[in-house]
Amino acid sequence: MLTYKAPVADINFLLKDVFGYYSHYQKFPEFEEATPDLVDAIFQECAKFCENELLPLYQSGDKEGCQFDNGVVTTPKGFKEAYQQYVEGGWQSLSHPVEHGGQGLPPSLGMVKSEMMGTANWSWAMYPGLSHGAMNTVETHGTKEQKELYLTRLTEGTWTGTMCLTEPQCGTDLGQVKTKAIPNGDGTYNITGTKIFISAGEHDLTENIIHIVLARLPDAPAGTRGISLFIVPKIQTDQQGNLGEANNVTCGSIEDKMGIKASATAVLNFDNAKGVLIGPENKGLECMFTFMNTARIGTALQGVCSAELAYQNSLIYAKERLSMRSLTGKKNPEQVADPIIVHPDVRKMLMTQKAISEGGRAMIYYAAKLVDEIEMAKTQEEREQADERLGFITPILKAFLTELGLESANHGLQIFGGHGYIKEWGMEQIVRDARISTLYEGTTGIQALDLLGRKILLTRGKSLNNFTKEVLLFCKDKSVLSKNPHKRQMNKFIWPLSKAVANWQQYSLRIALKAKKNRDIVGSASVDYLMYSGYIVMGYFWAQMAQSAYEKLATDVENRDFYRAKIKTAEFYFNRMLPRTKSHAKTMMEDPKTLMQLDQELLSFL
Template sequence: MQVYEAPLRDMRFVLHELHGLDTLRELDAFAEIDADLADSVLEEAGRFSSEVLLPLNATGDLEGCHAENGVVRTPAGFKDAYRQFREGGWPSLASEPDYGGQGLPESISKLVEEMTCGANLSFSLYPGLTHGAVQALKAHGSEELKTLYLPKMVEGTWTGSMCLTESHCGTDLGLMRTRAVPNEDGSFRITGNKIFISAGEHDLAENIVHLVLAKLPDGPPGVKGISLFLVPKFLPDAEGNPGQRNGVLCTGIEHKMGLKGSATCQMSFDDATGWLVGQPHKGMAAMFTMMNEERLGVGIQGLGVGSAAYQAAVFYAKDRLQGRSLSGVKRPDLPADPIIVHPDVRRTLLTMRANVEGCRALGIWVAQAVDLSKHAKDPAARQNADDFVALMTPVVKALFTDLGFESASHAIQIYGGHGYIREHGVEQYARDARIAMLYEGTNGIQALDLVGRKMPSNMGRLLRSFFHPVAEWIEQNRGHASIAPLVGHLERAFGALQLATGTIGERGLRDPEEAGAAATDYLRLMGLVAMGFMLAKSAAIAAERVGENADETGFYQAKLQTVQFFFDRILPQTASLFLAIKSGKASTMALAEAAF
């Protein structure tokens, strides 16, 4: 059964107790953000997600989107839900006030995104793509383009899309064929075809602003010749309202495994009018502003689905009667005990719970760093925060989506055969979650980015933004009365990460395939250590506060028990990951291609 209730208590713990708003309130941009404001936003977002978005999740999956003659209709109820979403001010939550945004921190915005994704992942893609497009346009667009487009996009009246992929090139964008020819008035004529364009066409907004990668006639070969263009569905008239239809057409929608309520479009640009965003031949750098924003957002999608799958599994495990407890009857008033009494069911549920809570804590740490990278007064603090975000972006994207899909699969397992059929709703979570491991750069690409770009960048400077706070916290908490054993476990896992880093760095200099063979294991190793760090800090807080308030004791006890499970059953995976990395590339690369 699809059930979703926003996990507000844990969100408040992460936001206020683990990370705190005080650091952000020291910044001029967030000086007026207090706990009451943050909590009221989260509570209202939780209500909207449960009451408006969740009821459309299964029906939207069943109906899907419909395309005819270039027009795409979203599932019944989506258009009205988006109207409510827009009127509620949700698209503008973290955008700058200069363009009509509310200027709230990314940490609050990401928690709201988690709720939206948990309640209805398909719906979340429509505003999600717009937020990334806003960031790219704000960073690289001309003042004229920003003044004309950003206010409409921030308020959600106009939405955005990202047009990269072509049928013959996925990750290797240097092969793209879409062309841009300059006009005398400074605009460009864009011609080409794109595929897999999320929210490329729909009926939710009055205009859609496409950010399109294309090559200019004088562009050098490969990715160094790519430029970025803004191409609206409707050309704005003199008053800035949608006017003449541009040469942009949706030629079809993909029939997908999941995310059926989200329109994934094939787009044709036929002498469409567009405007250059950023500098000529620098389109990849400009687009990466949006892609990095989207990669963090995709990670939150994995977290949201994982949280929803966990809640559904708990609901069923408490309700489904099957067998008796191995330690003796627990519910003599019933013909059988609920399956939650069984050790393997509890192991599965706790795995899901620990992963969700660890990802949430890590995700908000990164989100706060995004705010610091933009608004910190000290240039060194801005640089360190930017380094941390750059390092952790591939980790958040890949780890969260891997674990989100794993949680969806676990939920199906808890339901047994009932999980495999549509009427209970959990099979949708697996279908929806699977794509997040692929788009915005497959998780294998994220791992290669981590070891190939981020790890060696600036002589390891990015790594120090993560390694230093972990090392300092371990040193300060070795003698902590309540959590010393956890600190010891974390120190050993962190040591494995340091050794793995050195191993990959040394071998990779001699042979790039050594780094490539270790990349996915290294990303998971770093992610587990980061989650362990966040959960150990959480346990330190919970240990101090359990018993202070009778109403809160249950929450803190559950936090401590969840963290203990993570350290007992999940963090030890770091040892095997280190051994796999240490084994090198030999067995991976030895088999002849013809033997596969």
């Protein structure tokens, strides 16, 4: 049976001490209610719900899975009740605008909520989670009527939403979408086609499901420029939302998957299903991608959730399980053996997990602040600036954190030894559940192309420069003694970080020059480049956390142990994880030749 306690101390440290979230909230009158007291109360309630309601359904949900019977999907026992509690608690509306029934709290708080819920039960959290994409789409691109009809109910949580992109022949390459939309002349369209991998595409949690569907109008241009976006409800309604006839959307089956088994992944057959256009004709991809960054950060979060859940449980086990003696002498002489936490390699795995979950959380909260800023921007310029920063770090967060979340989950399993492989303990489930995260919302390879191709080369390094400027400013600031009484202690972080950033800029430039001669280097360097970048970005946040911890050590005597632990974890990170950049740096600079020179036909001789 797995354990989960919401890491409220760490969350508060980030919000208050590292990122100054409360002064950030005060900048926006809309967020004036987000005071420390209210937020604390919310976190307490949220933690209780996650620990008491969601976590107990985590393993049982996996065991039962979703049941499919003739188009009807039944979620595992307890899922529906938990969802009702969630709706009654107003959790879905937490960070959505007041005018459609939301509570108007900042998106960043929604991210903290999602983290807690996602850690306690990722599969369950996907049902309300998927709604956010639909809500954002309707809010930004919908008409007044569409908002009144759909958005209010999605915000309440009485209906959920989906995003229907993938088809059997295409996932990443959406230009291949074949689903058709034929206008009926009355403002409605008949949608026909098959969508697959639709998370929360069918379930028994709510009375209706609102599908946001990519489809082609007649005579639309080929490829990505001919795709429009439609709202297609599972059950047709009148404008007041009264349920009418079922629409012609049927769930053909649900997938039997490696993990996230309690999350229904539907095949949806649209057979002249009634829908309405949302956003301009043929601009469906642009509309859908308005929220690509937030959706991807929502998936990056899974890396932190997997890492945290695995860490908490392997830590408990490592303190309890007795095996062998410490190489430096018995630590537990009255017992038959020492707890495995005394063994340096077990320690290394635990510290790696800790560094991933805390470092990853910092990266997510940094991004969440940018999401607040985008949402609340007063000017187009402000919005664009924040959006550019968010766009730059999004692929890094998505790919790097999900890869590291999977690593942490695997360390967790490994710490349990053979027991980690047995379902009962729950550790293998974390690995199976985490494994999807490097695939959906754009694979690691796709994120890496986005980073190197679009965010670096296409902007001629501008986004990178903006980010590195911020890091170097931090480094400069913290290494000036008059400004920073902790300068001497911070040097161990500031020096390697400054050096890493300088290398990052240089390597990026060199790759850009090489790419002019051979485009294949963009693909051959990309994943190494992304992971390389990720370790530096995480290093920046570890340095920030260390700085804040040094500052608090002096004033917050009660919690000194917390700050000391933070600093020592930062030391671990710089000592043991940042050096992983070395191999990535070496291989990303290599010529693509050794990848590409072998003819396809010569790849096997069977």
